[in-house]
Amino acid sequence: MDRIAVILTGLLAASPAMVASAATITTLSVGFEGPAYVVGAIGGSPPYSAGQGGWGGYSPGSISDAQAFSGTQSLRSGGSLATGATHSLDPATQGDYPSASITFPTGYASDWWVQARVRVDSGGVGARLAMPTWGWYLEISGTGTPSFESAIPGQPPATLPSLGADALDQWLLVRMVHDASADNCGIGPGAEGRCIDFSISGADVDVSFSRYYTASGPLSQYLMLTGDAYWDDVAAGTGDPPALVPLPAAAWLLVSALGVLGARARRR
Secondary structure: OHHHHHHHHHHHHHHHHHHOOOOOEEEEEEOOOOOOOOOEEOOOOOOOOEOHHHOEEEOOOEEEOOOOOOOOOEEEEOOOOOOOOOOOOOHHHOOOEEEEEOOOEOOOOOOEEEEEEEEEOOOOOOEEEEEOOOOEEEEEOOOOOEEEEEOOOOOOOEEOOOOHHHHOOOEEEEEEEEOOOOOOOOOOOOOOOOEEEEEEEOOOOEEEEEEEOOOOOOEOOEEEEEEOEEEEEEEEEEOOOOOOOOOHHHHHHHHHHHHHHHHHHHHO
């Protein structure tokens, strides 16, 4: 039995290494749980000021226990998705949103990522995950239509066919990822690092889209969550994006080992 315990400990200790990248650096990670967050207004009001957990904004949202992807609480945003001037995500023109500071470089040579769980209300104004000051955002409308922006001067956002009910009233994972060494837009040599990779995934949704941009971004300053939606497990950072779930092979190995060792123990 001592040997069984040693083997199991080794498997459990090895499992995280199988699914996580050492290059991942997380600069923001929040699940809106207590005691740091309590149900009610998140705080902050014009002019911009910080509220619970450092989040704030203009007519910001609230901490809610009506929905949660993990734990028992989430952030409820609410209000307008107005964008103001073209390609501007100036907080003064953005309507209602909570925001948090996430300062890291977003140039061609930098690997970075932003992700969140979101539950978009059907029939509302939709939801938007935005990363100013440069103007990148991922949006899902109240009818389930996704659109993406990657700070291309003079070009409108890319709008994809509607996902309909599959993107509404259920939890989705939304992501924006920048890989400095990749040309996921298929532009050709010299275009490495000039794409933003957007993705939306859920029980019935798996959409990815890469958008070319022509100018290197500055330091990001904050992350904004907007619209008629609930948000949970919001994270951002540099390096590789984090692994989402244990690899099937690792999970199968652990379950198989448990079964074999259990059978041997019973025979003894």
